[in-house]
Amino acid sequence: MTASQSQLRADAQENRARVLAVARELFAERGIDVPMAAIARRAGVGVATLYRRFPTKESLVMExxxxxxxxxxxxxxxxxxxxxxxxxxxxxxxxxxxxxxxxxxxxxxxxxxxxxxxxxxxxxxxxxxxxxxxxxxxxxxxxxxxxxxxxxxxxxxxxxxxxxxxxxxxxxxxxxxxxxxxxxxxxxxxxxxxxxxxxxxxxx
Amino acid sequence: MTASQSQLRADAQENRARVLAVARELFAERGIDVPMAAIARRAGVGVATLYRRFPTKESLVMExxxxxxxxxxxxxxxxxxxxxxxxxxxxxxxxxxxxxxxxxxxxxxxxxxxxxxxxxxxxxxxxxxxxxxxxxxxxxxxxxxxxxxxxxxxxxxxxxxxxxxxxxxxxxxxxxxxxxxxxxxxxxxxxxxxxxxxxxxxxx
DNA sequence: TGACAAGTGGAGACCCCCGTCCACTTGGCT
DNA sequence: AGCCAAGTGGACGGGGGTCTCCACTTGTCA
Missing domain, CATH: 1.10.357.10 (Tetracycline Repressor, domain 2)
Incomplete structure (x- = not known):
């Protein structure tokens, strides 16, 4: 149980997953033009968190x-x-x-x-x-x-x-x-x- | 010859026509998302001129x-x-x-x-x-x-x-x-x- | 339990867009 | 020729986007 999947802290890992889920939702609903801020807001995190996990919007889209x-x-x-x-x-x-x-x-x-x-x-x-x-x-x-x-x-x-x-x-x-x-x-x-x-x- | 087509001054009339021509060109080439500034630039006028003739972007598109x-x-x-x-x-x-x-x-x-x-x-x-x-x-x-x-x-x-x-x-x-x-x-x-x-x- | 690295959020830098304002220029009529 | 209304252009306000910075919080491990 040293690094079950990554060396991310537990809360961070959860946040990352939630961001990804929300991103998928919003992209599907409204297309990839949804602002990063909207994704962050609905995921209940700040934009910085989002950019910490996905250095660029494109990388988020890709994932x-x-x-x-x-x-x-x-x-x-x-x-x-x-x-x-x-x-x-x-x-x-x-x-x-x-x-x-x-x-x-x-x-x-x-x-x-x-x-x-x-x-x-x-x-x-x-x-x-x-x-x-x-x-x-x-x-x-x-x-x-x-x-x-x-x-x-x-x-x-x-x-x-x-x-x-x-x-x-x-x-x-x-x-x-x-x-x-x-x-x-x-x-x-x-x-x-x-x-x-x-x-x-x-x-x- | 009082008002051949409108009460626009001759130069203004020409500018208007050129703007319209350029707009058609750019809209056709790049879609209606081209910035008004780009149209103005290529037409050799300032944005103000453009907005004086067409109060809104939509009106320009329409025309x-x-x-x-x-x-x-x-x-x-x-x-x-x-x-x-x-x-x-x-x-x-x-x-x-x-x-x-x-x-x-x-x-x-x-x-x-x-x-x-x-x-x-x-x-x-x-x-x-x-x-x-x-x-x-x-x-x-x-x-x-x-x-x-x-x-x-x-x-x-x-x-x-x-x-x-x-x-x-x-x-x-x-x-x-x-x-x-x-x-x-x-x-x-x-x-x-x-x-x-x-x-x-x-x-x- | 305490220390510290990892994680966080919000302000704001930067850019691009639409549309406005205003001091300056210029065509047209007398 | 000279006057002035009509015309002009660039700076600027306001909004919205991506992405960064930094002082603060929080999970984790000894």
């Missing part, structure tokens, strides 16, 4: 979203094990888009922390997805001119929905994904119902 | 994008006159998405100035598009479960591409639109080529 990144990776890995190539492909797109629609900060965190520490993760993800695409094409269920780059296209498009209230964003995302999957495939399915989006909603 | 709004309206009106319902429908979506991909500030301007002065324009646009949808459905070329709200969905999705460099955004937008139109229709077309988007590009 806060690590589990989401891991989740994505897991989704892809699991999909590769699926016996039905199309179902694997579809599941990846659906899950990632759902995550994106649910967690407001996800995309921004993804891109803002991407170039740095995660290049290996990125490569692994990319390879995994490329393999998934290949499999799905070979099985004849995915159109031949689909490009792995289209994943980015989907992600970018789906990120455009981030502005609307969460439940709407989720519904809208589902419909968008359904449309796109239909275009990607060679069959036809029923779409989820239309979402009564209004342009007034786009900014907060 | 700068009026022609784009009008363009949208014109596109819809013209499409309603098209003898081929599907082509009209498709053209509207393609044109508006192209505008959106080309002009970085467009979407933000659209939504940020929408609630106020343009509600009548909005309604007219909406009605026009709804009619377009109806026509295209009746002709059997547009799927029956397409909702006019899906226009907003398309616009939101397409706005997600705003972050990447313009040429890429245009290409990406074209591919996205092609995918979506394919899903909206009942036929099949060749897609434009894949765009080698990388996630690193998303933020500037």
């Amino acid at each position: 806060a979203f690590t589990e989401q990144f891991a989740h994505c990776q897991a989704v892809i890995d699991k999909a590769l094990l699926d016996e039905d190539p199309w179902r694997g492909f579809r599941t990846v797109i659906e899950n990632v888009c759902l995550l994106q629609a649910t967690d407001r900060g996800f995309t921004a965190a993804f891109v803002s922390t991407f170039p740095e520490l995660h290049s290996e993760v990125r490569d692994r993800t990319w390879e995994g997805f490329a393999a998934l695409v290949e499999r799905a094409k070979e099985s004849g269920q995915l159109r031949a001119d689909f490009s792995p780059h289209d994943l980015t296209l989907v992600l970018l498009a789906n990120s455009g929905l981030a502005g609307v209230p969460v439940e709407m964003a989720v519904a809208a995302s589902q419909r968008l994904v359904a449309y796109l999957l239909e275009a990607f495939r060679t069959g036809t399915d029923a779409l989820p119902p239309p979402v009564p989006l209004s342009l007034d909603l786009v900014l907060c | 700068a994008f009026t022609e784009q709004f009008a363009h949208c309206q014109a596109v819809i009106d013209k499409a309603l006159l098209d003898e081929d319902p599907w082509r009209g429908f498709r053209t509207v979506i393609e044109n508006v998405c192209l505008l959106q991909a080309t002009d970085r500030g467009f979407t933000a301007a659209f939504v940020s100035t929408f609630p106020e002065l343009h509600s009548e324009v909005r309604d007219r646009t909406w009605e026009g598009f709804a009619a377009l949808v109806e026509r295209a459905k009746e002709s059997g070329q547009l799927r029956a479960d397409f909702s006019p709200h899906d226009l907003t969905l398309v616009l939101l999705a397409n706005s997600g591409l705003a972050g990447v460099p313009v040429e890429m955004a245009v290409a990406a937008s074209q591919r996205l639109v092609a995918y979506l139109l394919e899903a909206f229709r009942t036929g099949t077309d060749a897609l434009p080529p894949p765009v080698p988007l990388s996630l690193d590009l998303v933020l500037c």
Whole structure:
């Protein structure tokens, strides 16, 4: 029991965890633009504490979203094990888009922390997805001119929905994904119902 | 020749025009978040001049994008006159998405100035598009479960591409639109080529 | 229990934004 | 030519963001 996990004092360790939890909450709710002061306030600590644990805002963002990144990776890995190539492909797109629609900060965190520490993760993800695409094409269920780059296209498009209230964003995302999957495939399915989006909603 | 267009002094009139031109440029290039000071600087005037002509930033945005709004309206009106319902429908979506991909500030301007002065324009646009949808459905070329709200969905999705460099955004937008139109229709077309988007590009 | 390193919070330095104020300049009319 | 209202630009107030500094508190270990 010398250093169960780190040499942080017990109270400090607890504070750190609470900050991280609050950060995840607020980032998901309001995006990564929430002020550090807001996170500190809701966590019941001063800003200094926050900066002592996370030297920069970006490092906090990075740490806060690590589990989401891991989740994505897991989704892809699991999909590769699926016996039905199309179902694997579809599941990846659906899950990632759902995550994106649910967690407001996800995309921004993804891109803002991407170039740095995660290049290996990125490569692994990319390879995994490329393999998934290949499999799905070979099985004849995915159109031949689909490009792995289209994943980015989907992600970018789906990120455009981030502005609307969460439940709407989720519904809208589902419909968008359904449309796109239909275009990607060679069959036809029923779409989820239309979402009564209004342009007034786009900014907060 | 008493007051050819306004009672502004000649030099003031020229300054105003230059400010407006510069604003359009910068808004298109960098989005509506460009500082007023940047616009003033590039236009070769002081900020005061800028605020004298446009009491608030929003009014400048509004005025700068009026022609784009009008363009949208014109596109819809013209499409309603098209003898081929599907082509009209498709053209509207393609044109508006192209505008959106080309002009970085467009979407933000659209939504940020929408609630106020343009509600009548909005309604007219909406009605026009709804009619377009109806026509295209009746002709059997547009799927029956397409909702006019899906226009907003398309616009939101397409706005997600705003972050990447313009040429890429245009290409990406074209591919996205092609995918979506394919899903909206009942036929099949060749897609434009894949765009080698990388996630690193998303933020500037 | 006491000493001290580790931890803390709030004030404030620094920066960037919108919008205003005011002393100075300049176009246009007589 | 000369007057003056119209026009101008830069300094500045106010707000909000990130991150730092430092005097004070608190957990921990002997």
